Amino acid sequence: MWEYTEKVMDHYRNPRNVGKIDNPDAVGIAGSLACGDQLKIYLKIENGIVTDAKFQTFGCGSAVASSSILTEMIIGKPVEEVKKITNKDIADELGGLPPEKMHCSVMGYEALEDALKNYKTDDMVDLDDLREPETRDKVVCTCFNVTENQIWDAIKLNGLKTVEEITNYTKAGGACGKCKSLIQDIINTYYHKEKEEKKVELTPAQKILKINSIIENQISDELRKDGGDITLVDIDGNNVMVKLRGKCSGCKNSHLTLKSFVETTLREAVDPAIVVIEV
């Protein structure tokens, strides 16, 4: 018997926002009938705000509860805020899920991500850009059709460390088990990389050069795609002063661009203590 929270039970007993939206602005799907759970989410978006959300779920109690609470979490919220919702937020909102059921919250996150992927405006940062630059769309678990990217995301968002945890969150490795060593490799790569990066202590001059090169070669390129640009103004310890230009300057999402794209990229590549300031 699973230990479900009162909130989970309330949501599978009385699911909110069940059904379809006619002429939705975005639709997302995650999971499949063969795999034992599927979620379809429908969104109505007006002026960058999610005005309505409905869902249809084939799945267990925690899958229905995750879907139901997700719709409550996003209705009335601006799209850029909704984009920041992770599986952890869904599980937390439910008061927690049993470890073996975390994949239900991941399904909610994936359906939402799928819906928003199909809904983009010019001045919005695409979450895909924040992902690891290498393509990781290779299917690792063929039983449940889980890609390397999905596993990578689950590690990153939830700090997962073991194959068992990956299985609980993504189902990968949960059937025939043949991919368990591949999953272990992905975990090793992820943490090895993180360790390697931490190990290299840069001199102040090296740090400045590295930040400059990343801004010029990586970040600036990405922003130019959306009609904006960025220049490095000054570096003071871990404070990186930048100027946003073009379409980015004055864009209502510029704060998001700075924080979740520029800062995340620099933190991952150079130093987790970096703070990006717009001047």
Add this chain to the structure above:
Amino acid sequence: MEKLIYLDNNATTRVDEKVLETMLPYFKEEYANPSSMYEFAKSASHALKDARGKIKDFFNAVNEKEIIFTSCGSESANQAIRGVLNMNKNKRHIITSKVEHPAVLNLYQTLEKQGYSVDYIGVNSNGELDLEQLSESVNSDTALVSIMYANNETGVIYPIQKISEIIKSKNPNTKFFVDAVQAAGKIPIDVQELGVDLLGISGHKFHAPKGVGALYVNSKTVITPLIIGGHQERGLRAGTENVPYIVGLGKAAELAADNLKYEMTEVKRLRDKLESNILKNVFNARLNTGVANRVPNTTNIGFEYIEGELILLHLSDLGICASSGSACTSGSLEPSHVLRAMGVPFTAIHGSIRFSLSKYTTEKEIDYVTEVMPSIVEKLTNLSPFQNELEQLKNLKQ
């Protein structure tokens, strides 16, 4: 909980009041070790002998020496399989079915990793065993065949007597173990007529308590013990005998034999009523076993496009206990290996529910479940993303 409707008797059963009564004196009054030499131990020693006689009768075994008491069905299976293989180390081929209980299946997979060559016999869509494949698989190197008497998930009965004949005609030296855990108390067990070498049961599936089982080993079959130590069970199962529970097992076997007729008529009638009403009233229900011969208490019904755990949770809210072959409840992420081996379509496999009745099940309870089932299914189909498919199914049924 106000009301409890327990329809999960293949998982475990309620201990019969009469069984409990018979056990009680052996906790506080007659607590002696049956191996002891004083007068006080006589009652315990007699009780043990008496229980052994009752299990011998329950199996229609020739001799009381053919009965070993164990702690559970899994121990009976492990003892039988490992015991036989240890005595026949030169033979490296073993056979079982794809739909065995994990107590046998996982052990076979372990043995396979240790170097045994294994044939897993498949089943058809009704869950019936492929006897041709079995016949082709037995060879001169086959040490052991393990086949269950009745399947725990579907209730399908396997033709043990016929299987025994097939095995012995191909290789008279091949030993045959039968996991009869789900048959005990539901259909007659006659080891002589069935022609089996070893057969295991578990007490808690027929109103004895958990923690006691038995293994029949015919006098022509030599096995090594699993648990080594004292001389108990003629050296085949060391450890001081669990007298109160063994007494309970004996009593439960006696009661089960007396109750067989009721099981095969009245329990069957209630099962059939529940089954036919659900199939009639719920448009997306399918009987997973088709026309297969089954034990009288079990039905396994697949509800298409809805998920089993969610059905169980809603049943549980009404005090109804059943179980599911769905991935979400099996502890693993895959649906039941039994339903997969049968090729149950993936539209229904995740929504498969097993109801298993007992002598305590009442007509009122069955009527109540029959009454609430359609509304639960309706609520859950409304949640399903497969509305078009469900609509098609509905039209097909009308």
